[in-house]
Every structure is written in C-alpha cells, then in structure tokens.
Amino acid sequence: MENLFAYGTLMCEDIMAEVSGCRLSHMPGTLSGYSRRPVRKEHYPAIVKEDKGRVRGVIYQNVPESAWDRLDRFEGEMYARRRVQMELTDGATLQAEAYVIQPAYAHLLEACEWNFDDFLRNGKARFMKNYKGYASL
Numbered sequence: 796m797e798n799l800f801a802y803g804t805l806m807c808e809d810i811m812a813e814v815s816g817c818r819l820s821h822m823p824g825t826l827s828g829y830s831r832r833p834v835r836k837e838h839y840p841a842i843v844k845e846d847k848g849r850v851r852g853v854i855y856q857n858v859p860e861s862a863w864d865r866l867d868r869f870e871g872e873m874y875a876r877r878r879v880q881m882e883l884t885d886g887a888t889l890q891a892e893a894y895v896i897q898p899a900y901a902h903l904l905e906a907c908e909w910n911f912d913d914f915l916r917n918g919k920a921r922f923m924k925n926y927k928g929y930a931s932l
Contacts, residue, residue, distance in 0.1 A: 798891035802852035803840040815862035824854040824881040832904040838918035840909035841896035870894045
C-alpha cells in the first residue's frame, strides 16, 4: 500500500471515492518543486516540475492495490505516476505517489496557476456531469 498525493479533482472526497472505489483517510500536504497548471479547455490540472513551485493538496493514505488500477485508468496516458517527497503541516515528510504530466502533453498546460476554490465554485458540477468514465473503472 502506498500514499497518493492528490492536487486536483481527486482532492474532492466524493470524486476520489468514485474513482478509487473506496473511502480513504487523508491529510493535507505540500509538494515542493512543482507547480499546478490548468489543462487547456478542461476543469482539471496537472503538475509540472518547477524549482520554486509549491503545490498544496491532499495525501490519501494506504491506497489499496485495487484502487491503483482504477486510478491509473482514470489518469490515462497523459500522466505518469511518480514517487514524490511530501511535506506535512507539522514539518515531517512522507513519501507518496503523484500523477505528473508526461512531457509530450506539457504543451496543453496554461501558464497560470490552477485554483481549487474556483474548481469547487465553477467547475466541479460540470466535471462530474461530463465525466462518464466512473463505471468503466
């Protein structure tokens, strides 16, 4: 079992439960050395290496193997799973897996920062309505 760093749509517990097929304990965490950018014409982001970047998100703990298969299919070929070092709110560190955009898709990223609060207000309902892949996971 591994931990997952979620920085976009999967920060929402209901979306994560739909995708992973389970409810998982979680805590806040920060990833240094990356930035979070919107994917052009989508409601979700991707992370890309950036030396001075910092991304706040959620660390889901002890993700079972059955959930990783579903998560990999949900993220698709645009993302690769990478091991990252997370910072916890108390200053401790923790290893986690994160889905990082593949270099071949980096041209799809916008230059601005993706905003989770804007997603909750303006994009989540549309994302959930338009995403039809849950049943196939």
